[in-house]
Amino acid sequence: LAKTTQPISMDSYEGQEVNITCSHNNIATNDYITWYQQFPSQGPRFIIQGYKTKVTNEVASLFIPADRKSSTLSLPRVSLSDTAVYYCLVGDIMALYKLSFGAGTTVTVRA
């Protein structure tokens, strides 16, 4: 799997938009970009996945530039319950069952 780099931590306030950028310079042609969220003492939860351009669902948006060497997860209007660790994963969609997570980004939302 391609190596990813993302910030260790980010702070935000309720109602703000949080953008987390992940760098993946060695992304391969077949690789997809997937984001997971994890709360303490719980397993990771799938948030969103994309290959290029922009993907949006009811939870978040994922922006991927044309060169695909980075991606940005956007969480609109965060609340206290969005405080969690967010992981960026890059890999072949057919091999995602053996995911390798990095340290992730700890997002802390304050009132």
Next chain:
Amino acid sequence: KAGVTQTPRYLIKTRGQQVTLSCSPISGHRSVSWYQQTPGQGLQFLFEYFSETQRNKGNFPGRFSGRQFSNSRSEMNVSTLELGDSALYLCASSFSGEHNEQFFGPGTRLTVL
């Protein structure tokens, strides 16, 4: 639909002992993967089972083993426990393993004293 369940949720063992963890996947899911999560190493893939066969394996010593039953439930066994085996062990299931979304259980917190 019930989610992935793992038992026990918490476990305390001593060095040299062995332990067996259990995972019940979402109904209809045939792929079960196991992961170890520690503060220092993050979340690392252990192995994946599909239709009672180990299909993929991560870079862990042979002390870590698993199996899957005909109802897709899976067990993971760690023998000769070491202090470094203290971790959160997560199980994830998916329909076929090739689907993009895995559903994780709450994990089993193993402490080795």
